[in-house]
Amino acid sequence: MSTLFRARVVDAPTGPLGAARLRADDDAALLVRDGVIVARGPWSQVAGSPEAGGADVVDVRDGLMLPGFVDTHVHLPQVRVIGGLGRPLLDWLEHRALPEEARMADRGYAEEVAGELLTGLASAGTTTALVFGAHFADAVDALFAAAEPTGLRIAAGLVTGDRLLRPELHTDAETAFRQGLDLAGRWHGRGRLRYAVTPRFSLAAGEELLASSAALLDAVEGSVFTTHINENPREVATVAELFPGTRDYLDTYDRHGLVRRTSVFAHDVHPTDRELARLAETGAAVAHCPTSNAALGSGLFPLRRHVEAGVRVALGSDVGGGTGFCLMKEGLQAYFAQQLLGEAGLPLQPADLLHLATRAGAEALGLDDVGHLGVGMQMDAVLVRPTAGSTLDVALRHAESADDAVAKVFVLGTPADIASVWVGGAAPGTPDRHPAPAVTHP
Numbered sequence: 011m012s013t014l015f016r017a018r019v020v021d022a023p024t025g026p027l028g029a030a031r032l033r034a035d036d037d038a039a040l041l042v043r044d045g046v047i048v049a050r051g052p053w054s055q056v057a058g059s060p061e062a063g064g065a066d067v068v069d070v071r072d073g074l075m076l077p078g079f080v081d082t083h084v085h086l087p088q089v090r091v092i093g094g095l096g097r098p099l100l101d102w103l104e105h106r107a108l109p110e111e112a113r114m115a116d117r118g119y120a121e122e123v124a125g126e127l128l129t130g131l132a133s134a135g136t137t138t139a140l141v142f143g144a145h146f147a148d149a150v151d152a153l154f155a156a157a158e159p160t161g162l163r164i165a166a167g168l169v170t171g172d173r174l175l176r177p178e179l180h181t182d183a184e185t186a187f188r189q190g191l192d193l194a195g196r197w198h199g200r201g202r203l204r205y206a207v208t209p210r211f212s213l214a215a216g217e218e219l220l221a222s223s224a225a226l227l228d229a230v231e232g233s234v235f236t237t238h239i240n241e242n243p244r245e246v247a248t249v250a251e252l253f254p255g256t257r258d259y260l261d262t263y264d265r266h267g268l269v270r271r272t273s274v275f276a277h278d279v280h281p282t283d284r285e286l287a288r289l290a291e292t293g294a295a296v297a298h299c300p301t302s303n304a305a306l307g308s309g310l311f312p313l314r315r316h317v318e319a320g321v322r323v324a325l326g327s328d329v330g331g332g333t334g335f336c337l338m339k340e341g342l343q344a345y346f347a348q349q350l351l352g353e354a355g356l357p358l359q360p361a362d363l364l365h366l367a368t369r370a371g372a373e374a375l376g377l378d379d380v381g382h383l384g385v386g387m388q389m390d391a392v393l394v395r396p397t398a399g400s401t402l403d404v405a406l407r408h409a410e411s412a413d414d415a416v417a418k419v420f421v422l423g424t425p426a427d428i429a430s431v432w433v434g435g436a437a438p439g440t441p442d443r444h445p446a447p448a449v450t451h452p
């Protein structure tokens with residue numbers, strides 16, 4: 011079955027950051043077959059073509075169609091602790107995040123939170139996410155089970171640590187490997203789901219656990235690796251003490267073969283030049299989490315140093331250190347951080363923000379069929395259609411150009427302005443045990 015979308019379409023398929031370009035079509039036709047975009051062009055050309063014959067027409071010219079957002083760093087167990095302001099990372103973990111993470115031992119609790127997470131993602135227009143799961147295999151199983159019917163593209167895994175958290179969150183290398191392999195066996199490659207190997211951070215992961223993470227990554231073909239790095243000076247100093255023989259924080263992972271093209275390191279606010287060179291050399295990506303960096307006082311992300319070193323950078327909400335699921339807000343905060351860095355910052359244009367929130371994330375996750383709305387891509391998209399008379403509505407009606415419109419979306423947009431979401435050309439399904447996402451198919 012084919013669907014022909016008629017829309018004002020804007021995407022940002024190419025970087026580099028600092029020089030991304032928009033591709034904007036005021037009256038575009040997207041012909042979608044089996045969830046894939048098979049033709050894109052001016053409505054006047056595509057609509058009358060033989061291949062569009064018989065397709066259902068969805069006319070959404072009253073909004074702005076963008077690619078679905080890609081969140082490269084978000085925590086399942088932290089939905090309910092969003093807003094824990096006023097504490098630096100290690101203090102926040104101890105007092106806000108980890109007590110809540112311990113509650114995920116209860117499968118019923120985890121199922122509820124998984125529904126809240128998936129609803130939060132879909133409602134914010136996020137169609138692809140790399141999710142830090144929970145320290146309990148049953149909770150991660152609940153997440154995958156809830157994610158499958160939504161159609162969201164989710165990579166997730168068992169979060170592991172064997173020290174310095176809370177005793178009930180600790181595991182050991184052998185158990186971590188066995189439980190991870192079991193979860194991957196059940197969910198990896200099923201529909202749009204993938205397994206992610208996720209030791210929490212090397213502060214909480216000893217050598218054996220990191221070695222078992224690498225073994226799991228090798229054992230599960232096509233899995234991705236993700237963890238935290240260089241977020242907070244006290245954390246960095248503690249890691250240096252815990253790993254006396256290493257060159258730097260990245261080296262604690264690198265010595266185990268965990269720095270790969272399929273690796274995503276969250277934060278990296280305080281990298282050394284050597285670490286940046288090594289990230290670039292391996293092709294590993296960094297998940298930049300701007301609202302979290304501001305909320306936890308972690309620092310201003312050195313984006314220019316990353317880009318100049320050739321490191322791939324994408325965007326993460328880092329819920330619940332971050333302040334919500336909205337990647338428009340993350341994009342705006344990314345822009346602010348660069349402005350506040352002055353000469354050291356990388357000035358970001360509207361196209362850069364859209365690229366960061368979409369295609370850059372897909373590239374970081376090794377996905378070649380999402381992140382923009384060109385031919386051959388999955389029809390993962392959002393429709394920004396603010397309430398009539400709202401400030402965003404006024405701003406969009408008076409936008410001078412596509413770049414100006416995208417700037418207005420990032421400055422003023424909220425999840426309430428996302429009128430529709432499509433994953434593989436259809437509305438997201440409902441996670442079990444939770445009300446439907448507040449998004450509709452037009």
Ligand code: GUN
Nearest residue numbers: 107210211238302328331
């Ligand atoms: N480092 C280790 N765990 C976490 C976490 O849950 N959130 C953030 N922001 N950093 C971390």
Ligand code: ZN
Nearest residue numbers: 083238276328
């Ligand atoms: Zn995080």
